[in-house]
Amino acid sequence: MNTWANIKTITKRELGAYFSSPLAFVFIVIFLLLCGFFTFMVGGFFERGEASLSASFFLWHPWFYLFLVPAVGMRLWAEERRVGTLELLLTMPITTWQAIVGKFLASWIFLGLALILTFPIVITVNYLGSPDNGVILAGYLGSWLMAGAYLSISCITSAMTRNQVVSFIVSVVICLFFILAGFTPVIRLLEGWASPWLVDAITSFSVITHFDGFQKGLLDSRDLLFFLSLILFSLFSTSVILRSRRAG
Amino acid sequence: MIKVQNLAKVFGTKRAVDGISFSVERGEVLGFLGPNGAGKSTTMRMITGFIPPTSGSVSVGGFDTVEHSIEARRMIGYLPENAPAYTDMTVHGFLNFCAEIRGLRGSAKKDAVERVVETCFLQAVLHQSVETLSKGYRHRTCFAQSIIHDPDVLVLDEPTDGLDPNQKHEVRQLIRRMGEKKAIIFSTHILEEVDAVCSRAIIIDRGRIVANGTPQELRQKSEWAGAVTARLGGVRNGVAKEKLSQLVLAKRVVVLEENPSGVLVRVYPKQASGELAWTIASLSQAEKWTLQELHTEEGRLDEVFRTITMPDTVTEDKQ
Numbered sequence: 150m151n152t153w154a155n156i157k158t159i160t161k162r163e164l165g166a167y168f169s170s171p172l173a174f175v176f177i178v179i180f181l182l183l184c185g186f187f188t189f190m191v192g193g194f195f196e197r198g199e200a201s202l203s204a205s206f207f208l209w210h211p212w213f214y215l216f217l218v219p220a221v222g223m224r225l226w227a228e229e230r231r232v233g234t235l236e237l238l239l240t241m242p243i244t245t246w247q248a249i250v251g252k253f254l255a256s257w258i259f260l261g262l263a264l265i266l267t268f269p270i271v272i273t274v275n276y277l278g279s280p281d282n283g284v285i286l287a288g289y290l291g292s293w294l295m296a297g298a299y300l301s302i303s304c305i306t307s308a309m310t311r312n313q314v315v316s317f318i319v320s321v322v323i324c325l326f327f328i329l330a331g332f333t334p335v336i337r338l339l340e341g342w343a344s345p346w347l348v349d350a351i352t353s354f355s356v357i358t359h360f361d362g363f364q365k366g367l368l369d370s371r372d373l374l375f376f377l378s379l380i381l382f383s384l385f386s387t388s389v390i391l392r393s394r395r396a397g
Numbered sequence: 398m399i400k401v402q403n404l405a406k407v408f409g410t411k412r413a414v415d416g417i418s419f420s421v422e423r424g425e426v427l428g429f430l431g432p433n434g435a436g437k438s439t440t441m442r443m444i445t446g447f448i449p450p451t452s453g454s455v456s457v458g459g460f461d462t463v464e465h466s467i468e469a470r471r472m473i474g475y476l477p478e479n480a481p482a483y484t485d486m487t488v489h490g491f492l493n494f495c496a497e498i499r500g501l502r503g504s505a506k507k508d509a510v511e512r513v514v515e516t517c518f519l520q521a522v523l524h525q526s527v528e529t530l531s532k533g534y535r536h537r538t539c540f541a542q543s544i545i546h547d548p549d550v551l552v553l554d555e556p557t558d559g560l561d562p563n564q565k566h567e568v569r570q571l572i573r574r575m576g577e578k579k580a581i582i583f584s585t586h587i588l589e590e591v592d593a594v595c596s597r598a599i600i601i602d603r604g605r606i607v608a609n610g611t612p613q614e615l616r617q618k619s620e621w622a623g624a625v626t627a628r629l630g631g632v633r634n635g636v637a638k639e640k641l642s643q644l645v646l647a648k649r650v651v652v653l654e655e656n657p658s659g660v661l662v663r664v665y666p667k668q669a670s671g672e673l674a675w676t677i678a679s680l681s682q683a684e685k686w687t688l689q690e691l692h693t694e695e696g697r698l699d700e701v702f703r704t705i706t707m708p709d710t711v712t713e714d715k716q
Contacts, residue, residue: 162486165486232481232483233481236442236447237542239446240445241470241495242470395447
């Protein structure tokens with residue numbers, strides 16, 4: 150298929166772009182250090198004495214991603230706009246959608262790669278005990294989907310500006326909203342004055358609420374649908390923004 | 398190949414392009430002239446499909462750039478202003494990417510890349526990162542990208558900007574050579590380029606076409622076209638000016654230089670024709686002036702350009 154060939158070409162180029170700069174290595178090292186530190190020092194992996202990764206390892210992912218994913222996504226469109234290659238890319242015989250999906254996939258694959266590199270912890274927990282590896286796998290899947298959702302939000306903010314810093318900050322704020330909507334202290338605060346249906350509505354927008362199921366090993370179609378529709382919606386918004394920016 | 402009809406683009410309240418129509422056929426090289434901000438780049442961006450027109454239409458090879466944008470884009474090679482390229486790639490990687498996205502695979506891709514590397518003299522920097530290239534090389538890299546799929550239509554936004562004189566010469570030759578088989582539009586500020594390369598030129602100002610013709614035709618519009626400069630001996634300024642002004646063909650006489658031995662005058666014709674020089678020669682014979690120098694000016698493009706695009710200021714510094 151021509152469409153997939155175009156998407157593949159763009160994905161390949163974008164992945165290459167990550168690894169031709171130190172960004173990829175810096176990102177991976179920081180991500181792995183953070184994972185290690187929080188799991189063992191803050192999450193108390195050993196003290197818990199549980200053969201599970203949910204409370205000590207996956208628990209932190211929404212918060213790591215809050216800063217790390219916008220850092221990966223911020224350059225996607227902002228850089229193209231700044232350097233002027235956007236004009237080159239969008240006058241090639243490809244659709245805007247192919248470009249958006251190609252770029253998104255490249256970053257998502259990159260995030261997946263970083264996630265896979267946390268495999269030593271899976272080996273550790275298997276060595277120390279006998280965890281349910283299905284649950285762990287579900288946790289990884291959920292984590293990757295959540296990263297994709299954050300990334301698609303970064304795509305929107307990146308398409309809005311030529312300044313990567315602005316893109317980064319705006320997408321952190323938006324992602325923070327998606328976390329806080331399901332963060333227990335915030336829910337408590339809301340319960341004080343809002344009616345229960347409103348609290349429910351707000352928490353159902355949270356990535357934490359939907360990530361919870363994956364951590365417990367539950368593959369709920371609603372959670373899957375939440376992440377996938379958030380990604381699709383954001384990518385669609387990106388295409389609208391790109392189009393309206395060009396229309397001037 | 399390229400057909401532009403009533404093309405207009407409005408940014409906010411500004412009409413950047415205001416009802417432009419023209420067409421370019423295969424074998425033509427169209428020069429696109431105009432002051433900064435006249436709407437050259439905007440027009441080119443609409444032709445290449447980067448921005449949609451507010452009204453009007455562009456078709457390339459029969460494909461409307463909005464309705465059938467992908468088919469139209471396949472036929473176009475585009476060099477945007479400032480020659481952007483992915484700074485994180487090597488020249489080789491960048492050209493490979495462009496070839497691939499143009500649908501070239503395998504040996505076709507390899508051949509295409511080799512061909513443009515040779516045409517654009519990029520061998521020396523092939524494995525260098527685009528970021529470290531000098532402006533001339535970056536420009537040529539982006540130019541190479543625009544011809545990698547051997548397109549029927551080339552749209553070049555200031556292709557010689559930032560090049561040294563040798564490179565400019567090479568690029569012009571390249572454009573002229575390719576112009577034999579393709580339809581080319583290129584924009585420029587440099588008027589000598591129009592003479593060197595174009596088969597036709599369009600001058601646009603404030604979003605409108607103000608002149609359209611071959612470089613010769615444009616030159617004819619100049620007040621200079623057919624003006625005669627003569628150095629006359631044995632005559633005083635006042636007399637020469639008076640006699641010359643009485644000539645039927647003369648519109649205006651300007652004294653450029655005056656010294657005891659004679660005067661240097663320039664006579665502007667009412668209409669550009671070769672006759673004026675003759676009549677001046679016979680006049681000076683009749684009046685017994687010694688004619689030391691006599692030549693007919695060709696029109697000057699820069700003067701035409703200025704008269705057309707800034708009509709108010711030209712009269713002041715005209716001699």
